[in-house]
Amino acid sequence: MxxxxxxxxxxxxxxxxxxxxxxxxxxxxxxxxxxxxxxxxxxxxxxxxxxxxxxxxxxxxxxxxxxxxxxxxxxxxxxxxxxxxxxxxxxxxxxxxxxxxxxxxxxxxxxxxxxxxxxxxxxxxxxDLLQAEAVADLIDGRSRALHRAAVHQMERGLSRRVSELRDAIIGTEALIAYSIDFPEEDEPPVPPARIVASATDVIARIDTLLATAPEGELLREGALTVLAGRPNSGKSSLFNALLGTERAIVTDIPGTTRDAVEASVSIDGYPFRLVDTAGLRETMDRVEGIGIEVARRYLAAADLVLFCIELGREVDADEASFMASVDAARLIVVRTKSDRQPDAAADADESATLTATVSATTGAGIPELRRALLSKAFGGILGEPGEAPLVTRERHARALRAARDELAAFLAAMDDGVPMEFAATHLRAAVGALEDLVGVVSVDDVLDRVFGTFCVGK
Known part of the structure; x- marks a missing residue:
């Protein structure tokens, strides 16, 4: 349409x-x-x-x-x-x-x-297009953090930042145009170093904005946090403790969880999608085996992995191999059931990975684990004030990266001795990428994708 x-x-x-x-x-x-x-x-x-x-x-x-x-x-x-x-x-x-x-x-x-x-x-x-997307986030958002970001975007916070970047690139174009107007001069009125510094400064400002993209995009969907471990390692109890309600069945029988159980939770206003998965082990049970395969698919897509091991039990070779296979930036080793082993300590070989010690029964260690989750998933934006612009969609990040790449290509062309008037075509392309971001120029298929996700009546 x-x-x-x-x-x-x-x-x-x-x-x-x-x-x-x-x-x-x-x-x-x-x-x-x-x-x-x-x-x-x-x-x-x-x-x-x-x-x-x-x-x-x-x-x-x-x-x-x-x-x-x-x-x-x-x-x-x-x-x-x-x-x-x-x-x-x-x-x-x-x-x-x-x-x-x-x-x-x-x-x-x-x-x-x-x-x-x-x-x-x-x-x-x-x-503008960024404000329109913020309307959708206000409607669909389920966390205070996304609500704050959407309100700021509705008030043109991100639009203003993008407009400032666009103006800065146009300013660099103006410096080049001014130099081209005086070809008879031995020394151009604007030193090339000033033009290079101007473009370099814009790249740095784009990089600062792009640095918010990983956490900003998680605000919309929630950080996918998968609980994994051997059967009866305390995953379901921890899941319920983090959620604050009994959603997963908790028993002492290994293999009780045979499918993934997913629930959304907000930690200090930031969204998480908690997933309790089947215990990882070799099994001949066909149904349990399907659950384990589902768990592995979730683990492959997880933003964070809480790997549960009972406190006081020695880490076996399979568990050590699993921990080594997960990027440390995504992994938190959780030593569970600390109420049963009050004097036990985590193994020294876990020192390279963030480790939390908790008891789902008494609640010990749960606040510390929540803070660790926040730091791992949203550490880049936790200290940002509510009015700081965030990149919350892949479309935003893609346009910013395109603008940055064009600016980098401009600098490379300048370094290779390409005449400024030809190198400046990259600056014009960078301006175009930012204009697409705010919707100064938008084709119908882009608009169809943006507004097709809205509810009728909005």
Whole structure:
């Protein structure tokens, strides 16, 4: 679906989730918004912008009374979409909002597609593309950290940073243009070293922003944290202790967990996806074997691995081999059941890996483990203030990397003695990558990917 700015059609949608509730909200946007309204509310009278009116809502063909609702009119361009727009509050539930939507469609509106209201807001200059994505994060976000990042992005925090980078590159282009304007001079008015320093500075600023990408992207999905270990090593008990509720079955019988159990948890406002997996061992049990294979797939994709070994038990060769196979940046060795071995200590050969000692029964060591998880997954952004811009999507990182690569290519060309006017084509490409990021120039397939993930009505 492609929508152009200042569309000549009018769209409508239910903007609140279906289900039993006190109030539902419907939205209408487009040049005929008031025409559509008068067809379903013929007795509404004079409608003033930003003033609520109680109206009898009727089907335009049958005249059947559907509900009495509150109507708010927002005149273009002072609306979310930049077009004439209505918000109609009706009684909640499943049937009433749908009947009112049917009436709006019968009155001449078209059913909106996913994200079409926000897409129109973007196309009409009310939001840039980064702000539009932040709207989706505000809706979908399940952690305080992502909420803070999305609010800051909605307030153009990341957009301003990208705009500053773009302006800095254009400034470097201007220095080159100024030098080219004086070809007769023995010494150019702008020393090449100044131009190189300007481009180098922009690269450093892009690198600073890109450094937030790994943790920033985890804010959206949650850090996949997989609990692994031999059967009966305390994985399920630890899973429940971190989660704060009994989701996994805990027994002394090896092989109890035969499939992966996944749950989301927030630690100090940062999102984690905890996965309790089947105990790793050789088995002839077909069902348990399937669970172990599932565990290995989770482990391959994990952002963090909590490898559980009972405190006081010597690490065997298979466990040592497993720990050696996992990147230390992803691994935390958890010595479990410390309440049973209060005087025991972790093996010295674990010193190269972060080790935590816990008891799921008493809670000892759990706060320290939570802090270790935070440091491992989000250490790069934990100290950032709430208003610091973060790169939270792969699209953002890809565009920033493209801009950085073009700047690096410019510096390489300068170093090779390529004339500045030819080397500067890389600067123009870097500007283009940043413009794509904020949506200064965007093709329809990019917009379809961005807004296709939105809910209908937003």
């Amino acid at each position: 492609s929508v152009s700015p200042l569309s000549d059609d009018t769209i409508a949608a239910i903007a609140t989730p279906a289900g039993r509730g006190a109030v539902a909200l419907l939205r209408v946007s487009g040049p005929d918004a008031l025409v559509v309204l008068r067809r379903i509310a013929p007795g509404i009278g004079d409608v003033q912008p930003r003033t609520q009116r109680l109206a009898a809502l009727r089907h335009p063909q049958s005249g059947e009374l559907l509900d009495r609702g509150l109507v708010t009119y927002f005149a273009a361009p002072a609306s979310y979409t930049g077009e004439d727009m209505l918000e109609i509050a009706t009684h909640g539930g499943v049937l009433t909002p749908q009947l009112v939507l049917d009436a709006l469609l019968a009155a001449g509106a078209r059913a909106a597609g996913p994200g079409e209201f926000t897409r129109r807001a973007y196309l009409n200059g009310k939001l």
